Amino acid sequence: MTQSLDYLKETASQTAGPYVHIGLAPGDAGFDIYRQELGHDITGPNAKGQQITVTGIVTDGTGAPVKDVLIEIWQANAAGTYAGHGEVEDGFRGWGRVIPDFETGEFSFETIKPGAVTGRDGRPMAPHLNLWLVARGINVGLNTRMYFADESAANAADSVLNLIEQAHRRATLIAQGDGTNYRFDISLQGEHETVFLDV
């Protein structure tokens, strides 16, 4: 016999289910309860940098929109600083919740384009948003990243994108856009399945 290790085990995940909005965005469930809901405003009023709009749709393995998905965004400010870990603009949290239209499944959110954040190899990572998806039928929330097509040089050097063995799948993490409006579709399964991350 040996001594036993006394670590606890992480609580197992369970699906957020179809009614996740009641808890995390009650206004979208159809009622008003809190003085303020959290996550509507990713950047606050004082954020510097390029304002952008990101539009997209999450689809399942049959190609149907996942209308009950809830996406959380976590991002740095335009200087590449995460809130709570350096100086950021007053009111900047860099976190938000995105809910698609219940009829079409299309989502849209506004934020600012983040700056490059230093990666664990000490070199800058290409600008990206961190995304976390939960929905009915998703047993453990799915992490992914959204990069920007107009950062091709930075993307080509990005340590995470370059870890994706099948090079053609890197495109699933890159939003197409003109510097102001970006399109980012997420595919849970199938030919164009998005690369999801075990963080």
Add this chain to the structure above:
Amino acid sequence: MTAELYQRDREWHPPALVQNYKTSLPRSPRNALLSLQGSASELTGPTFGHNDIDAIDNDLLRNYAKSGDPIGERIIVHGRVLDENGRPVRNTLVEIWQANAGGRYRHKKDTYLAAIDPNFGGCGRTLTDDNGYYSFRTVKPGAYPWRNWINSWRPAHIHFSVFGTAFAQRLITQMYFEGDPLIAKCPIVQAIPDQRAVDQLVAALDLNATIPLDSIAYKFDIVLRGSRSTFFENRPEGN
């Protein structure tokens, strides 16, 4: 920034694809997840303060009451948020949502025939204290049918959302109630491969925490991923 986290035990969590949980079939990725060492993007996360929420937000008996108390068994749900090292996770946001005592959700997409309770919203939120402790007052949710097999019933449950200090600790789970025979029959619960992980989701009746002649209590501790406290090399940038 949080120090590097212990690897998430993917054999402890339910897999993405579970045949008996039908909705998981088209919504489960077929490719392997890409495993990353933590960078600032994963090891930082949003924080919340008392100006974000109100004191009444954790009292589901009162936070939507219009003309009186909601119908149902009055309960207290309380516990601690800890990490895998057993340390309290302080000042972290805990959000819950649930059906009412009849098993009906206040959601425009829920059409179950059980009645809406005019005095029950079904959501609450709070911040843990310096010991990682939280509590809610609510009514015990009812079981309800759902379209999986034609006769599938969810055990009574409360959904929990917890943050921690790193975005990679983000967790949503469900709390069940001691003694519920539907737990063993639920495809969503039974998606979890290890019975010990299931047991960890079942809140214990906690008579010491009841309010006599008023409310019964259940205790539910939540464990988030732990971080390495001693490491000497290979640190993520910024530590």
